[in-house]
Amino acid sequence: MDNDVILSVKDLRVSFRAYGGMVQAVRGVSFDLRRGETLAIVGESGSGKSVSTKAVMGILPPNAVIDEGSILYGGEDLTKVDEARMHEIRGHRIGLVFQDPLSALNPIMKVGKQIMEVLVRRGLGKKEAYDRALQLMRDVGIPEAERRIEQYPFQFSGGMRQRIVIAIALAGDPEILICDEPTTALDVTVQAKILELINTIKEERNLSVIFITHDLGVVAQMADRIAVMYAGKIVETGTAEEIFFEPAHPYTWALLSSMPDLETKERLTAIPGAPPNMIAPPKGDAFAARNRYALAIDFKQEPPTFRLSDTHLAATWLLHPSAPCVEMPAELKERIRRMKEAGNRA
Amino acid sequence: MPEQENILEVSHLSQTFVSGHRGNRIVVKAVDDVSFSVRKAETFGLVGESGCGKTTTGRTIIRLYDPTSGTVRFGGRVISGKMTRELSRYLAENIAMIFQDPIESLNPRMTIEEIIGEGLLLRGVSRARVHDAVVEMLHKVGLTEEHATRYPHEFSGGQRQRIGIARAMIVRPKMIIADEPVSALDVSIQAQVINLLNDLKEEMGLTILFIAHNLSVVKYFSDRIGVMYYGKLVEVAKSDDLYAKPLHPYTRALLSAIPQPNPLTERKRQRIDYVPERDHDYSAEKPEMREIEPEHFVYCSESEWQAYRRQVG
Incomplete structure (x- = not known):
């Protein structure tokens, strides 16, 4: 295994027992997280992006089953370790920041105590833990930390609450930080500040970050590498530049x-239809039914993953040597040209 | 541009909410002396962050709240006065609303036909005619006749929003107030709904008051945009102008915070902070809405006004 790889997910399959059958939420997902990088997982709701990371954290709901695959971290397979060991890893080695900071916090416990809880579990004395919690609150940019450490979550604004959640995640001194849509519930100006904070602490602590979102603007700001998920699979991965400037998958x-x-004037090219029902995922390429470039084989056989560069992979039949030559839509080409131009100006 | 007919005129509108008991009454000025007008067949975007009063403004216009002060005129008629049965009817016939959350705004125990057709039934249209109108509307928003007998839970988010749009459109209103109509939807579905609204707007000559926080969507969709901050309207301009030369420091801060889907610019992005105490000195001169150049208004003091004028040249 590559020395740089800190977490490696291999062919992960997760399904949920549901009324009506097994929902195949994650269908063979593989990715590596390298030390010090931010990997963004992009996808719509139901694409399996959250479920994949919940599997990493071992916090899948009781009706979920890991059918197959492995999650390698520090020489251990996290799909096989027992709950006691998982408990040590979760929160200590891997920190998690959720979308909704209010429901991630205990409403009847002072925020200071919630941060200290993690520290005390790690064996710090009460006084030490208090001082450390105070420092963490300052680190995440909470003004008047001495006063606010005694307050309850409801006394904080949305952005400040998310800072507390980040402080709790950092209290375990993790090497990996998983952010599951951490700014979706926040206003743009607050979002900008939280994203900056995550980037700063990532640099300072040399964290590796998995960042889950559906917002491509946020992805552009955060990601070193991007994995695009659709219907439980990663359809394309690459560096941020590769995904934004040389995308290969029709999705x-x-x-x-x-x-x-901000410059769009023409009619939007909407994706027709809706994502497939994952109880009975379609045969072949799951995106085929909504894909105006779909080939006949897309409806029959799942496309293999083609390698475009060392970092750029895409699973689409369009890349097969005998596929007809299909270029990306003209309006997207135009947009990419605009993006590059704006990049040169900046 | 020739003077166009204003369909909606909001002048000095204020909406305060009072909570708490005697002794510690808390008065919140949700909307504070807001004035703007919307022209016939245009889309006017209202942007701002949560709590800025954009939703309250929309809801006050359609009289879900009683305005504290100020007047609202629609088609020349004052609609902010005393609520009468007749006024209520006038509002229902002319202004419809689309809500953000497509599941909370549809009654789970009514079929789609009942939901969409209710507005017509209340107006005394016969059931048979209502059915025809519902089917026609369903087709218009991209659903089919067989959907009419189903219930809201059987639909996806995007389809539910289409139902919400059909319900608003069936009474053939002159204006629609769309409050965050796409923000609860997935990216791939948002574009479908935006396109649908655009088509309907063109086909039916609709005027739209579009309330949202996603500035790229608002820019794409609106002819003119008003930016709200803490209950105040701080800048109004044509949408291209607002993005090309934002003047009010809050507008600039807001624009600088939008992440753009472009890794090249994002990595170099400079965010601007808005600190009202630092950015304005209103101790001597009181701010008010002033015109900087045609169609571009900023809430500013006299000296700021002069500075802005120099800025736009």
Whole structure:
């Protein structure tokens, strides 16, 4: 295994027992997280992005089953370790920041105590833990930490609450930070500050970050590498530049061109239809039914993953040597040209 | 640009909410002396962050709240006065609303036909005619006749929003107030709904008051935009102008905070902070809405106004 790889997920399959059958939420996901990088996992709701990371943290709901695959971290397979060991890893080695800071915090416990809880479990004395909690609150940019450490979550604004959640995640001194849509519930100006904070602490502590989101703007700001998920699979991975400027999968094309940017004037190219029912996922490429570039084989056989560069992989039949030559849509090309131009100006 | 007919005129509108008991009454000025007008067949975007009063403004216009002060005129008629049965009817016929949360805004115990057709039934249209109108509307928003007998829970988020739009459109209103109509939807579905609203707007000559926090969507969708901050409207301009030359420091801060899907610019991005105490000195001169150049208004003091004028050249 590559020395740099800190976490490696291999062919992970997770399903949920549900009324009506097994929902195949994650269908063979593999990715590596390298030390010091931010890997963004992008996808719509139901694409399996949250479920994949919940599996890493060992916090899948009781009706979930890991059918197959491994999650290698520090020489251990996290799908096989017992709950006691998982408890040590979770929160200590891997920190988690959720979308909704209010429901991630205990409403009837002072925030200071919630941060100290982690520290005390790690064996710090009460006084030490208090001082450390205070320092953590300052680190995440909470003004008047001495006063606010005695307050309850409801006394904090959304952005400040998310800072507390980040402080709790950092209290375990983790090497990996998993952020599951950490700014979706926040206003743009607050979001900008929280994203800056995550980038700063990542640099300072040399963290590796898995960042889950559906917002491509946020991805552009945060990600070193990007994995695009659709219907329980990673359809394309690459560096941020590769995904934004040389996307190869039709779903990535559709995603990039479906949202207006500040210069869009023409009609949006919407993705028709809706994501497939994951109780009976379609045969072949799951995106085929919504894909205007779908080939006949897309409906029959699942595409293999093609390697475009050392870092850039895409699972689409369009990359097969005998596939017809299909270029990305013209409006996307135009947009990429605009993006590069704006990048040169900046 | 020739003077166009204003369909909606909001002047000095204020909406305060009072909570707490005697002794510690808390008065919140949700909307504070807001004035703007919306022209016929245009889309006016209202942006701002949560708590800035954009939703309250929309809800006060359609009289979900009683305005504390100020007047709202629609089609020349004052609609902010005493609520009468007749006024209520006038509002229902002319202004409809689309809500953010497509599941909370649909009654789970009514079929789609009942939900969409209710507005017509209340107006005394016969059931048979209502059915035809519902089917026509369903087709218009991209659903089919067989959907009419189903219940809201059987639909996806995007479809539910289409139902919400059909319900608003069936009474053929002159104006629609769309409060964050796409923010609860997935990225791939948002574009579908935006396109649908655009098509309907063109087809039916609708005027839309579009309330949202996603500035890229608002820019794409609106002809003119008003930016709200803490209950105040701080800047109004044509949407291209607002993005090309934002003047009010809050507008600049807001624009600088939007992440753009472009890794090249994002990594170099400079965010601007807005600190009202630092950015304005209103101790001597009181701020008010002033015109900087045609169609571009900023809430500013006299000296700021002069500075802004120099800035736009």
